[in-house]
Amino acid sequence: MCVKKMSSEKIILDEEDIPKQWYCILSDLPKPLPPPLDPAQKAPGPGIAPLIFAKEVLGQEFSKDRWINIPEEVRDVYRLWRPTPMFRAVRLEKALKTPAKIYYKYEGVSPSGSHKPNTAVAQAYYNLKEGKERLTTETGAGQWGSALAFGCQAFDLKSTVFMVRVSYEQKPYRRVMMETWGADVYPSPSTQTEAGRKILSEDPESSGSLGIAISEAAEDALTNDDANYAIGSVFNHVLTHQSVIGLEAQKQFEAVDDYPDVIYGCIGGGSSFSGLFWPFYYDKVSKKAPKDVRFVATEATACPSVTRGEYRYDHGDTARLTPLFKMHTLGHQFIPPPIHAGGLRYHGMAPTLSLLTAEDQVETRAYNQLEVFDAAILFAKAEGIVPAPEPSHAIKGAIDEALKCKETGEEKTILFLLCGHGYFDMQAYDDYLSGKLLPYEYPEEKVQQAMNQLRELYPWVDKLPF
Ligand SMILES: Cc1ncc(COP(=O)(O)O)c(C=O)c1O
Incomplete structure (x- = not known):
């Protein structure tokens, strides 16, 4: 050190002290993590995840490895801060x-x-390696959206961000920051997706929520071949990337x-x-x-x-x-x-x-x-x-x-x-x-x-x- x-x-x-490996907690939990359930099958299953996430990212989601190598290309970007x-x-x-x-x-x-680029950079890198041209995501306060816009920009990927409407209106400068890094930003619920249009037809004044914005970003990735989806929290691979x-x-x-x-x-x-x-x-x-x-x-x-x-x-x-x-x-x-x-x-x-x-x-x-x-x-x-x-x-x-x-x-x-x-x-x-x-x-x-x-x-x- x-x-x-x-x-x-x-x-x-x-x-040189930037970690070379991430730590993944899954094998050290006091009990096995209950699996995701596919409601259509009423049984364990990853649902739409394989259709919208990079393979490497999905592999890390269920990793039994305690230590995961951080690609040099990702460490290179980490060196900025x-x-x-x-x-x-x-x-x-x-x-x-x-x-x-x-x-x-x-x-x-x-x-x-914020801490969010620690995973944004990694997710952008894996998606680039797997041939994707664009990432979609949601953002609340705009922190995650701006991190993903930055991460995509670092690897020449496009980004589309669905921003919870109340924040879009309260925090216009976060939107400008995302656009500076090349992102397309929509207030959510938006008219871009079926999920957004449905919410708006029920409540035209909806201030939005992260749950709604996730539906929109996931639908965008699901219905467009050029794009995958990236998430800023909750998932195991995201937490693993943050272990730096x-x-x-x-x-x-x-x-x-x-x-x-x-x-x-x-x-x-x-x-x-x-x-x-x-x-x-x-x-x-x-x-x-x-x-x-x-x-x-x-x-x-x-x-x-x-x-x-x-x-x-x-x-x-x-x-x-x-x-x-x-x-x-x-x-x-x-x-x-x-x-x-x-x-x-x-x-x-x-x-x-x-x-x-x-x-x-x-x-x-x-x-x-x-x-x-x-x-x-x-x-x-x-x-x-x-x-x-x-x-x-x-x-x-x-x-x-x-x-x-x-x-x-x-x-x-x-x-x-x-x-x-x-x-x-x-x-x-x-x-x-x-x-x-x-x-x-x-x-x-x-x-x-x-x-x-x-x-x-x-x-x-x-x-x-x-
Ligand atoms: C600055 C900041 N802190 C904390 C959070 C909460 O997310 P997490 O619990 O995944 O760190 C967010 C999420 O957007 C954030 O922007």
């Missing part, structure tokens, strides 16, 4: 007067400003001779948090971890998939094109309240993370957007970086943990993932600063309605052994 530069606050690795820095947040520690040590790994230095985050963080802790007691991340579909904690989880299950490290996932009270949703089979999209996945869900018809953390407004959760929370390997917390922005502002004032609303949930969790240490006198080492900057989120900050933000709680009746609908739609699922 070569630590290029190290001060008490900033831990930077050298290019990786390894990413890890900081000791000494100013935040001082502001909180805590005896805890707080570290954060910062993914906002990537070209599009945690693998680097492990080296950075080695460099300062420390190790986390607890790791916080935010969860929309679970990819950034999993990318950070998986390698530490592997340390734990292989008995290499020097401490009994805890993992804590944080989400929005407006979209409480894991804290309030049920762990049961559901579709990944609104039009029911995808197979059924066993995951925590609020129901595939979920239309989220218009909170600013657009990346956390998805009804489902990564099946691996759902399994790990169901097995008590991962703790969960939900916060409302007012308390989240309180934490974001405290962090920005202390550390300088203006965080995206999504990772501000992790900041809130880390701050609460550090304040608990203040009461107990414990000198814990806390790590959280700052998975993106918030420089495209000034409207959210403006709304917070002018007192316009509301502390949304998703209503319990809506969760129950959605679960009843799932039980009625797929009564046979509960009889299966998974």
Whole structure:
């Protein structure tokens, strides 16, 4: 390992420390992952996945290999921003007067400003190798869409992005960023697809959802030979690609001779948090971890998939094109309240993370957007970086943990993932600063309605052994 530069606050690795392999958790889970189900067959099956994903990507989805080589072409693009820095947040520690040590790994230095290019670049590369000319996808806040536009641009592929309408209207600069990298961007629901037209005929004012946008992007890939589909979270291969985050963080802790007691991340579909904690989880299950490290996932009270949703089979999209996945869900018809953390407004959760929370390997917390922005502002004032609303949930969790240490006198080492900057989120900050933000709680009746609908739609699922 070569630590290029190290001060008490900033831990930077050298290019040669960019991981050469990704870590895949599937063979280390406490139980086998329940398989996807094809609702037409009422049995395990990948549904439309083989028709819209690159073969290599699909192979990684079900990989039994713990380590997967990262192609040199992908590492070459990673070199533009990786390894990413890890900081000791000494100013935040001082502001909180805590005896805890707080570290954060910062993914906002990537070209599009978040962790998302770690998988976008890899997916673009595999699709190019398999002869595709275009990738389709959905995006919520615009973070994933801009990452995919960048990834496609790096390998001369075209990209088509269906952007949830409320974000398309709230965040025009994310659209411009995608278009700068050559993407065609449509507000979703759109008139481009059958799924979009159906939703619009029922509700011409629909503000959209990630579930609807996924249906549109999947349909586009399914009905056009030049294109495949790429997804920004939830799927095993995406989380695997994100493991570069945690693998680097492990080296950075080695460099300062420390190790986390607890790791916080935010969860929309679970990819950034999993990318950070998986390698530490592997340390734990292989008995290499020097401490009994805890993992804590944080989400929005407006979209409480894991804290309030049920762990049961559901579709990944609104039009029911995808197979059924066993995951925590609020129901595939979920239309989220218009909170600013657009990346956390998805009804489902990564099946691996759902399994790990169901097995008590991962703790969960939900916060409302007012308390989240309180934490974001405290962090920005202390550390300088203006965080995206999504990772501000992790900041809130880390701050609460550090304040608990203040009461107990414990000198814990806390790590959280700052998975993106918030420089495209000034409207959210403006709304917070002018007192316009509301502390949304998703209503319990809506969760129950959605679960009843799932039980009625797929009564046979509960009889299966998974
Ligand atoms: C900045 C940012 N953080 C977090 C997320 C949530 O996704 P995931 O849980 O897959 O990291 C998103 C999703 O769009 C995002 O844009």
